[in-house]
Amino acid sequence: MNYLPLFTALPLLGAFLTPLLSKIWERLSDIIGSIITTFLLILSIYSIFLLPIFGDLYVYEIGKWPIRPIPLGIVFTFDSLSLLMVLAINLLSFACAVYSINYLDNYTARWKFWTLFLLLIAGLNGVAITGDLFNLFVFIEISAISSYALVAFGVEKEDLEASFKYQVIGEVGGLTILLAIALIYAKTSTLNMADIANTFLNENKGTLFWFIISLLTFGFLIKSALFPFHFWLPDAHSQAPAPISAILSGIFIKTLGVYTLFRLIFNVFGLNRNNAPHYFNLLLILGILSIIITSFITLKQENYKRLLAYSTISQIGYIFVGLGLSNFFGIIGALTLIFAHALSKGLLFLTAGSVEREAGTLDINELTLLKKRMSFYGLVYTLGALSLAGIPPFLGFFPKLFLILGAIKEKMLGLAIILGIFSILTLAYLLKITNKVFTNKEGEEVKENSLSAISFLFLVFLIFIFGIFYFNYLQPNLINKASEVVIRGIEYARLVLMK
Amino acid sequence: MSSFELLIILPIIFGFLGYLVSFLRNEFYFLGAILNFHYAVRIFFISRKTEVIRKTFGIFNFGVDKLSGFVLLFISLFTLLILIYSIRYLKYYEKKKEYFYYLLLIGSISCGIVLANNIITLMIFWGILLSLIFGFFQYTTKNNSEDAFIKSIFILGLSDFLLILGFALLFVSYGNIPLNLKISLNNNLNILAYILITIGCFAKAGAIPLHSWIPEISKVMPASTMAFIPASLDKLLGIYLLLKVSYYLFDLNTNFTLKNYLMIVGSITILAAVLMALIQKEAMKLLSFHAVSQVGYMVLGIGTGVPIGVAGSLFHMLNNTLYKTSLFLTTGQVEFWTKETRIEKLGGLAVNMPITFTSFLISALAISGIPPLNGFFSKRMIYQGVIYLYKEGNYLFLLYLLAAMFGSVLTLASFLKLTHSIFLGDRPKEYEKIKEVNFSLWFPSSLLAFLCILFGILAIPLPLKGLIYPSLPFKIEEIGFWQPTLAFILIILGIGIGFVIYMWGAIQKIEKREIFIGGESLKEEERHFSGDQFYSPIKEAPLLSKGFEFGEEGSFDFYNYLKTILGTISLLFKKVIDFILEIIYQTIVYFSETFGSLLRKFQSGILSDYLVVIFIGIVIILLILIL
Amino acid sequence: MIELYILLIASIGAGIVAVEIKDLLASAISLGIVGFSVAIIFILVQAPDLAIVQIVVEVLTVIIFVAVILKTTHIDTTLENKMEVRDYLTKGVFVIFGIFFLIFSISALKELPEFGKPIMKIASHYLAKGFEEIKAANQVAAVILDFRGYDTLGEATVLFTSVIGVLTILRKIGKKK
């Protein structure tokens, strides 16, 4: 598996090549972008088969600096949790890249889009595979900065405003994370995550420890837009170009916020419900609050993309409920939801792009009056919405099921009922769009664009296939192993350092 | 490939072919339904011969016993019949290709539910069905009907979620168990799971207080949808699952309170829905309230826990799907020509549509429980079951019995009204040239009406001994068949009251006088009397005191007292039940209106506000984590 | 180390001025003062490489600020507005945050190794190996170019990203009409 650096090197190469080659022919950037995302997808699928051969953990030592006896260089640690994230990132980025080829006809400066897009992907992949704390920060910044620029890609009034607010709040989070990293370095004098875990294992957990945890939690909660740190998300995610909204909502916040938190909290700091119940209760309560509050806000939204953006916050709430429960079912639910939400929310945002292109507006009330039939988009949208709301046989059903099981396991029946009711509410507000925009329309049928149709069908196919074969394939091969990584907790350090 | 997979997969494949190939569309759809029926018949006969057969595919586990074999047969039969009917009925319908595909899919997935033999399989198929029903509703709504659509989704989705939650509880404590363990209902978790599952069943079948989606969609859905979803399929599935859960997965007889819970729900459903039905002026809505009311009998029968009662309720489920589907279909036939379902606008169509009328009449008599039709037998068995509770010392049985019988009387009354106002009485002039409908339209309903008679006359040899008794896990003791029981007397009494009411209506009709409006005599054709006014005073009598005013007009006769009491009860139910129903829905709407708008104020667009909240957030995090 | 404290206090003072002064140009210059004091502190703490980079970056930052200020406006008009309830609320929240943050950070910083006595767990290996294995005189260069070379690639990428980002944002027309 020594191709591991390719996950970041390939998109970086693409990003550096794009400005040069697009001078020759602008369309070349489309080709570079789609070829590189395809390669990444192939690599990540290949890793599914290769990783078990290496005992579900592969440590790549950059520059051949050995990790034993002391981790001198930067390492990439690739385990099942990283695999899950990498797979989600590259599945969605492939769909979005294919979709973007035609979508970019609406915008100027095609090559700038592709450069930033590839940088974004490089950053996300890097976050998912790195095993070094400062390297993690660098990758976070790469993806964050490219996302700030991409949100403002349309350079309209609202785009700039959204981008500015997003940058301010996002950078507060980023710098807090950097401060926490500095404190960690001062305390442990190492940057390798496994080594840090080993060092903290023997320390007593005093104020400094919790101060670091609070700073990191604060930073990552801002990145993951959990209530009450969510304010930037509706603006940024609704103003970005559709494929970028899809990536931001689908995978960006989860890689930068949720995955990192999973990794640091469980694997590095070794927290669990037994030794830090108040921490998990905090996350649980914030998760529940974000489900409830944003669901209420979402019901009254009148803008297609803004509605979807708000719904992302409540889905993040679900993930954090799983994280907060932090029992077997809860973790499985949260991890499956990361995967399922990436695919279905990506799909929904992509339909938003197509609808905007056809209608020129995203106001639901204006769309209701529109005399155009978009039955293909309607079908695709509805399937995505059903998956998101947790209706079987789609993939989205299983995370909700497992979260409810997790809540029952912790003897929180009220929580189980809240999760269910708000899941129905999710369906209600998502189907509001189906009902108002797609059904019972007169007028001529919109002609389908073949490339965007490919990306829609790709995502629908995944949602459906993973749903059908969830218990047969997805859970035993990916989710269970990833949840083992989380549940094993501090064991991670020993495994990495033994490799 | 065995019949199990083919049964489920073939309709999906042929449906898809039909969806793609436009010139052979109806043929493919028809073929899919026929094949489904064929395999259902095969599985049915296999299930008769052997005990239980199971097949496992991964975590999916399918099995067939005698109960599911029999339900499977009827699900498949109804899918076929309604497909035949709708091909003609929706000929000019815009989105019929989606409609039929969904119809086939729903049929085959319902077969999957019935064949499901462990928790996960059942949950997954149940969920698939929910999403298919959403899709189906989307393609069948007549006009822009957001409220009805959202409301039905809300109720169905919520209750299906609760059902899945119930199964999830079981999954946590027992794992992926098969559905025939007869777990006793003693510990709290099992009771909770049982109640949650019954809520799902109630919503599917349409028992109060989760019934309101049925009347709601009746306003916006075509007759074929109504006949398919609430009238046949959901009854079969809901009651099948209730039965399966009550006597196979759990053992209801181990918990006295839960039995009463079911019976109370059943009784209330019978009474409240029939009272609501009495005052309806729209044929579809009236029928849909009856569809709710009849569920009450089935729930009541299952709740008795007495073999004869349970058998009666299973039989009633079968009968109800027969006649209720037939009623919806015949009403649809009327609508096909007249484009009208408001009762007041219809009348005198018996001459024009004799076959439709005959089917309708037979079904109406069957639903009212007139011997020797099938409805009589099944209701009588349920009564017997309820009376048998006396031996167990459950003295509430009297209340249940009264509710059931009273409901039966009122059903008859309301169907007399409906039959009269659609097919008898004055015929509006514009309907004179109406002809009988096409074969493919009248065939399904006539077949069903014929089955109603057949299952009535040959009740014991055919349906009971052939289908019902073998399906149940207990030995059924016959409690004397033609004994003059209390039940029989009350039925006769019911017919008597119904007849009195009918005569009263008939007298009103014959009495013709000159009508003066603004000093001018009305022309003959404008003087159209219709049956819809029969029970309208009930609606206008909100309280007893108000009722006495009517009493004065009608010189305090028995009927007016009855009217007044009924009016009060029905109003009570309308108010209370509707209130309970709406309350969840409305609360959430209210919350999102007020609470939501308050919360939206936080998203003020001003960056410093956001930062303020964010920094309050970190202060809280610091305080919680460090202190 | 008295000069270190003087410089730290100077940078804090310049920081306050930069934040509070009405003329934006003056505030950019004050920011420059903070930056240069930081550069000198870097020299004091034996980090000459950092000082050089900091000076270069500081010059660039001030130039960018001045360019932006010249392009927009150089008076902070928002300071003239009357204080609203909201502003008091914001200040109040800042005070609460500041107090808690200070208290917690003081008690957290006490648990750190004392100033001037780093643990140097990994670094001691670098220093032991660095010269022999990489033949680099400057150990910081060894770290950024060899041991942690991937970070430097990331750093270059960030710079590249922000250049492309700035180019993207400065486009006049984004959406084709």
Next chain:
Amino acid sequence: MVPYLCCIILFLIGIYAILTKRNLIKIAIGFCLLEYAVNLFFALIGYKKDALAPIYTNVSQSKNFVDPIPQALVLTAIVIGLGTTALLLSVAVRIYEKYKTLDIKEIKRLKE
């Protein structure tokens, strides 16, 4: 301990600017202060009393050096800070072009 605390105070001044100032450029200045504070903190961590800068001048020199790793990290962090500041300011310029103001409270087209 005291130098660390000074960094924390500088950090708080940055937060103060971001939180209470309404001018976009002031907010950007706040960010610069935040970055300086964190960079300075990082650099101070590596300081070792009476040690030399980690540069070999001759082979026989004693190996009493300050920690080189924080210096390497701060080098990266400084450049990242420059990148974010530049991006933030470019957005601010464009906002001024579109909204004709730098007051953050006037820039509120996106709400609810």
